[in-house]
Amino acid sequence: MFEQRTIRGEVVFDGRGLHSGKSARLRALPAPQNTGILFVRTDLEGHTIPARCRYLEATRLSTTLSHNGIQVGTVEHILAAIAGVGIDNVRLELDGPEVPILDGSALPFVEALLETGLHRQESRRQFLTVLKPVSVTEGDKRLVIFPSNDLRITYAIDFPHPTIGYQEREFQVSTQVFAEEIAPARTFCLYREVEEMRRQGLALGGDLDNAVVVGDDGVLAGSLRFRDEFVRHKILDLVGDLCLLGRPVRGHLVAFKGGHRLHAALVHRLLETPDAWTLSAGRESLPRQLVRSFDHLKACVLPGQALTA
Template identity: 55%
Template sequence: MVLSQRTIARIIDIEGIGLHTGVAARARILPEDTDRGIVFVRHDLDGAEVPAAAEHLVEGNGLSTTLARGEAMVVTVEHLLSALRGLGVDNARIEVDGPEIPILDGSARPFVELLRAAGLRSQGKARRYLTLTRPVSVKQGDKAILALPANDLHATYAIDFPHPAIGSQVLAIPLTEDAYVAGIAPARTFCLLRDVEAMRRRGLALGGSLDNALVLTEDGVLNESLRFSDEFVRHKVLDLVGDLALLGVPLRAHLIAFKAGHRLHAALVKRIVADRRNWSLCTSDEWLPAARLAEFAHLRERVIPAQAASIP
């Protein structure tokens, strides 16, 4: 059976504050037609549309993902995009009356709950997947991402922060809807307390608090408890899923990321779409042959860190 594109069944209203602006932020998610993808709409700017696409990615503040088209800008889009992609929503229209998507609790869980409560509707037109036809990689210093052709979406993510609460964390996870909802969506964003003051001087993180981020002191975490012992690396995967939504359609690839972040995620998206020979579009019943996938197995073995290789 060929899987169809999906949109939401009912309108969803979201209210909260913007992480960076610190002022009230609202978003309304509406159903959208097939092949439209995720489209942000600045209600306060005469309905200017900013599609969630690589061509509208701009160099933002480096802390969140920023999209802009002409004068219209939308910031902190990645957690909502992550929830939409994690649940398999292909088409949605997101109206905002300001530049920022509400941060809610700093994870994608509240978005997932709202989307699930609203329900999804099949649109009767085949969903297209972007399938890699050859490996694509990006590198910046000791940060790197390798994306290998595959018939599903799978991430292996490694981080290494010189902080006692984080240290070295590696997660290997198939990004099915169930695995995403249970293991990725609840992971909250995090920041260092000493960086918060510096960000505020730059006019950023004005809405940041223990209610919407894990805040790290020099030797611990200010929040009462973690949702996962490795919540930090799980949030990195959450951000990656959201940033990959800028490809416009779901990706099939095995991603291996080291110490990456929004900038490198964005660089990967741009590199994939920059060369038409990197990808093909296929429906859910079209697969890369096993012999083709086997050509890349040695690359995967070579780059996956030893700890991750032991994770089933």
């Protein structure tokens, strides 16, 4: 899978924005090679916003992009789906300020994109291959990316709630793994936080059909799709936020108590450290000795150990 890919035909998603509560239609369309991922606000004379780090506007409870004052909000789930199935070039036409939340996961996006089919293009993919560790920290929150010959994510969360608690999961991210193990995981929140979020103009479109809402005694409606659905959704968000690098990533990310802000901080830090990565055609592999030389540091990102151990 070293050639760039786009989708074969148009895919339409209708729903409402999680935070704005506004109705939204998203049309995914094929795009020429070397286009990348491009959002187009059709309600504002076709204003375009590339899915790149320089257009990152906000990371509070979601990822928002902005260009010349025009925003596109809650982009992380569609971006995760695009990256997860291996799409490089796509035009995303949106008739409002926020991507529809659908069921709160990336699964509806993945299923529709795979159903329409993918088209191989002539240009080669360029992978952003990590050569040395890059890290960001914020209090006890940590996120580090290490050299790897594929995309691997180890993620741990720790919530002071018995239904969530400490969860840890690792995936080597392939299309199949993403579609089956990561994409179905839904966004979540604590019920006691909902009123305050809505006072601040957030989660206005949220309900029990598009989010896992956790009350004092457990999940308020339905059942979890996975026992550790919460940490899987964090991995989903990270896959989406990594799209802002503009290239598929080859690296091993290890995160503890991360979120959109920490994900964005790592993307910025990585781009600001050009000697920590290289662009490659994907056929080249890093020496096994180099990749393994950082194994002792990976465990230090998770609780109970120091990064300098």
